[in-house]
Every structure is written in structure tokens, then in C-alpha cells.
Amino acid sequence: MEAVVVYASQYGNTRLIAEAIGRGLGPEARVVEAAGFSPAQLAPGSLLVVGSPIVGWKPLEGLGVWLDALGPGSLAGVRTAAFDTRVKLFIHGDAAKKIERALETAGAERAAEPTWYYVKGSEGPLLDGEVERAEVWGAALAAG
Template sequence: MGSPINGWRPTPAIVRALGDLAARGLAGVKAAAFDTRLKLFIHGDAGRKITRALEGAGASIIGGPMAFYVKGTEGPLLTGEESRAAKWADDLADAAK
């Protein structure tokens, strides 16, 4: 699950979705989280917050949270981030086996 950073946290829509998932439970579900952010000295960590929420809902976390960097608030991803995301996805697929 992923989210752009909205201030210091995931967006309100992601927070609501996490609450819905937690209510249903995620036992037996393998999960990982990421966020997109600007390259700033100070920023939030939505990926970590999402990971904790997924874990609290019973999901089995198969990879640590990942941050991907964007240019501006609307993106696109910075150069090299797409290949980092593909590598992370490959690592998650291996971990899920």
C-alpha cells in the first residue's frame, strides 16, 4: 500500500482505507508499504505509518517501508526512482514466495 506524504502522514483517503482494512483484519495477507515524497531535509514518513497500521491489522510484512522521490507535489518520479521501484517490487515478489 502506498501514499504520497500529506504533511507528516498518509493522505486522509489512505488513513480511512487502513481503518477499513483493520476492521476486517488482514490475517494471512502479505503486505508492504511505500510513500512518495520530495527530497527535503524535513519530511514525514507515511510508509512507516502505513506499515505499522498494516501490521496492526494482522498483515505479514514482507519488506520494510520504502520512500520514492518525486519532483514537485504532482511528480513525476525523479530520475532513477522508477528502476528503484521495480527492484523493490522484485524483492517483494521474492519475499512473498
């Protein structure tokens, strides 16, 4: 199964989570920045994982642009899962659900519920255990 993790990141925390998910998915998985990846390259049956930090209650602008460029039906037959990174605030907004909605609008099939990982402050670091949790999530997606 082809598996690709696509991410955007300002300070590197989301990249660390994307790489951990990639390790969990297995040695064939690719981990790429959104700006350099066209989903037109994906074969039906592939798994696409997409992640972003929450910035102002939304995905990072670059990832939002990437999602907006997905054509209707462009992800038909592709299994997808979304994640975000965020700080532990009472009101934090959401990016993972917005990503998931955009992927489904492009025709993708949901492989897992959207999920999230915590950073201690805007620039990080990640909370203890989040990298390990991401690797386990990747392995579950590969198995699923």
C-alpha cells in the same frame, strides 16, 4: 501467489510507482486504487503492497480512511509491504511507516521494510531512476 498493489495518488506520481512495483511483481499482479479495493478479497498467503504520497506528514486522507477501516485481524496471513512518495526535504515526515503500522495492527506479516520514492516537487515528476528502482523492489518482493 496473489499480489495486489493498492495506492492513493493526487498527481499521478504514486500511481506510476505502484504500476512499476506491479510490473516487478509479475503479470498476475493487480494494481488498484484504494477506494475501489476491499482487502476482504485477499486469500491468506497473498502479498499486499500499499502506497501513498506523504501529505502533511501522513498518508493521503483517502488512504488514511482506508487504513482506518481495516478491522483487527482482517489481514491475518497476508504478507504486506508499504511505500510512500515524498519530496527531498530535511524534515519530510513519513507515510510508509504509518501505513506499515496500520497493516500490522490489522494482523499482517511484514514482507519488507517500508520504503520511499522521491518526486522533484509536489506535482512531480519523479526523480530519475525511481520507476526502475520500484520495479526492482517489486521483483524482490515477488522473489522473497
